[in-house]
Amino acid sequence: MRNEVTPVRHGTMRARNLAVVLGEISRRQPVSRARLADVTGFTKTTVSSLVAALKDAGLIREDGPVRDGERGRPATAVSINGDRVAGLGLEVNVDYLAACVLDLGRRIRHRHIVAADNRGRAPEQVIGALTDLAERAIAAAADQGLTVAGAVVALPGTLDRAGGRVRTAPNLGWRDVAAGDLLAAGLPPLALPADQDNEANLAALGELWFGDGRELGSYVHVSGEIGVGAGIVVDGRVFRGAHGFAGELGHVVVDPAGPPCACGGRGCLEQVAGQEAILRAAGIPDVTGTSTAGPDGPLAALIALLRDGDEAALAAVRRAGEALGQALSAAVNLFDPDGIVLGGIFSALAPWASPAVEEALGGGTGVVRHTPPRLTVSRLGGDAAALGAAALVIERVMTDPARLLTEAPVRPRER
Amino acid sequence: MRNEVTPVRHGTMRARNLAVVLGEISRRQPVSRARLADVTGFTKTTVSSLVAALKDAGLIREDGPVRDGERGRPATAVSINGDRVAGLGLEVNVDYLAACVLDLGRRIRHRHIVAADNRGRAPEQVIGALTDLAERAIAAAADQGLTVAGAVVALPGTLDRAGGRVRTAPNLGWRDVAAGDLLAAGLPPLALPADQDNEANLAALGELWFGDGRELGSYVHVSGEIGVGAGIVVDGRVFRGAHGFAGELGHVVVDPAGPPCACGGRGCLEQVAGQEAILRAAGIPDVTGTSTAGPDGPLAALIALLRDGDEAALAAVRRAGEALGQALSAAVNLFDPDGIVLGGIFSALAPWASPAVEEALGGGTGVVRHTPPRLTVSRLGGDAAALGAAALVIERVMTDPARLLTEAPVRPRER
């Protein structure tokens, strides 16, 4: 039982309260100090002091005085300053690299995707190319007067986040790679340490910030690419499970009598709804090695077939949708989300797949819910995970702004 | 996005730090103040002050001086005082009521189960009987010098925990019942407000405190009774999902072509592995209304058949195990737990069901894990949820001991 209850000192108190005020400013901007005092329960004195510290750090900006038609002295509103601090999101995927810069006001300031076949390339090489992308992004941010406070990399594999290592990324052919360190070595030092996270989790976070997730709060984001993964967001937070490997939707069993899977099971979802399985069932030749996402890739070919009404392709996608719906119904019963968001290849296949998904979901959604969860299709591009990665940086700044104003917070204890 | 970041004042700081010290005492008892200072990072001064407050509240006790053979002045150790504060756990189930008293040292001081057919009885009547049980438990606690700090009720249904109401408890025939209020009205005022929680969640918590959960940390606890539910514990905490309805294992689809279910789906786990489905498949006559748990109940009859090697019974239970294993493999892939604990009726059926469960689990456990999660069988009795309910009270005292020493903490703010 690891009941993480950490000591609180004055510094911790201050840090949390800075986050409280910054959060309320973000939620209600433009907002006066008086209103902040009202909303947080702090005294006006305290709010003024906290606001001053945030302003000194460049995180917020003081707008001119505003009158609401009320009487009394007009307030001077403060709001988030989007022109100083930014977060860098990076993504390594099988057939592309992506970078994006997000400012504190949640505006995307830079976005860059480069096609690259990363299958089997040496990790050092891939991270080297990513570092170039990152440097260009930092330069682009600097041109706009922005300082990049931190970076997060999205990786398609299972990670040891605490140790900062990629354990396995089967589709890249990686095994035990210290991706974070490699990246950090190539970048200028940032205020926050470089971090890494699973591509599925970050794509879900991207959806939370820039897609349908904003209205949902709790949802399961399906990020099917080569494998089928899911990012689970509960009440606005990414749910990672005990070891950070939650959401392995691809290996949920949808047919116990189905074909064996590399994972040791039988009839895993990935065997039916994974990209390769769909392509195979649709009769599209195996083209491992070519970029799947491009206009000449097999995915485009599949969509062309679907548009033409090709029977085999339609059946393959319908079958994938059924299986996906079945696996998702398990996720719905176990997590009780407000919605499901189809991302990855499924956003492109949605017109043909989602009726089957919807049908499977509409049925077995438990006695508890009156309505099945809302099924929506992601409108984010392929770099959803890069967006989410940048969002994670900004989220960190928002939840612990103190790290940007102190030099070295004391973090004692050794067990 | 509800990023619950609450203001911290001096009082909050103190309260959290009391919890920090109390937690470390619980983990390392008996332990000296000096060691506590070391472990928490507080100064000796602060530790002494916090320890004094906890001692005043009667939560900890000062043992005599201890020498470890080291040199220097011997320390005076402190440890949890199990003789002052206790938690009351209550449980309403279909065919019994239960109460139990747990002291702060996690010792069970009182345990009482009463058979009662609660199906269709008026909620007021049931809660009235439960109140009697609670009063007797409080008296038993008082006889041992214990003060009951709070009570939690386990209920078999879906709850609105914030509003303190039972939304539906299908097996009891309840709908929109303010069980907590009814109970609180009949009890003497307690330091902590009476609370309620789902039976599956609390049974899982009971397993965490008194069963195999102690070593696991993260696990899925199956609590099959009439329905099939699951309590999910992630890193020592009960995972409730966004609305508190997580873990509806019974309506995970295990056979899309299976029989329709009351929930609107088809082939839900409950249709195969629910108690009634198993009994029916085993050829045991429907005996709704009689107590299932008793020695004359249908469950005992089923077990007798299994012992005799009855083919139909064995097949029914094997089939239930397969289906349960399939549903659990979905849970394993989605939550990545360290283990699975079979509780409820499945703990009694485990000798016959668990091979099939194990087989289904051994296969589809994802690429991530090297080994399938450990499958264990609960050794707790039928009142696991009552134990968990009492544990929840103690957990609350441990995580916020300040509530037992202040009269009315100021909790401002109105949005």
Place this chain on the structure above:
DNA sequence: TCATTTCGTTCAGGCTCTGGACTAATTAAA
């Protein structure tokens, strides 16, 4: 013009943690 209202700052005060000094109690060495 003046009372009223609301905003934000100032300043004294209180709560809680910090850190060094000090006393207490024991072991190891002289």
Place this chain on the structure above:
DNA sequence: TTTAATTAGTCCAGAGCCTGAACGAAATGA
């Protein structure tokens, strides 16, 4: 036996941060 060293716990001044009342500032309305 005495003395030095070591460790435990308390005392007290001090610092960080929030509180609360008082106050000046800037508007509206009579």
